[in-house]
């Protein structure tokens with residue numbers, strides 16, 4: 001398992017071919033409460049990619065981890081400073097072009113590691129997946145962790161929909177990049193049980209409309225690095241299982 005960007009072109013040529021899997025971590029630059037960095041979703045996607053890739057490599061796959069896609073659609077957080085939001089069609093075109101390049105060079109599968117749940121973002125990636133799946137026989141895995149069957153494996157807070165910069169995400173950043181957590185602020189944050197996923201279903205369009213005036217939902221004060229490590233293992237298993245399911249549909253890869 002190697003980072004693609006660190007390879008020479010000859011190493012990348014050898015990393016492709018039958019049984020090869022390229023993993024694309026996809027995050028966002030988006031407000032995550034007063035206690036977490038804007039790159040929180042990039043950190044989570046990178047951890048998911050690393051853990052999932054290790055599982056795939058242990059099964060004998062050739063795994064290359066791509067540089068993360070750090071910019072995407074983040075419309076819900078757009079009012080908060082530092083948030084960068086691309087138009088959905090820009091994201092669809094970018095992911096489509098990345099996948100086509102990799103398919104041209106013989107990668108058999110692409111796995112998209114993602115924990116950013118903005119509906120515009122999910123739709124833009126889904127559109128790219130639909131465009132590229134099966135092109136040149138390419139297998140594409142994009143598990144939506146907020147949907148069946150994956151969500152049932154994650155925490156109660158996550159399933160409640162109060163899942164932005166709360167206990168779930170804060171725990172992962174505490175495990176992966178503790179120096180980036182504003183610890184005194186985190187420990188004193190009151191709970192915000194407002195369900196972001198319910199607000200999205202009701203047609204709300206921003207964190208403020210959804211009841212998150214500080215860009216967080218859930219229970220960040222209850223976060224722990226131990227929970228974060230356990231969650232990263234589950235996210236990695238989800239990515240690996242999603243890839244296996246795709247490859248079973250395309251046994252020639």
Ligand SMILES: [Zn+2]
Pocket residue numbers: 032040041115116164165169
């Ligand atoms: Zn997030």
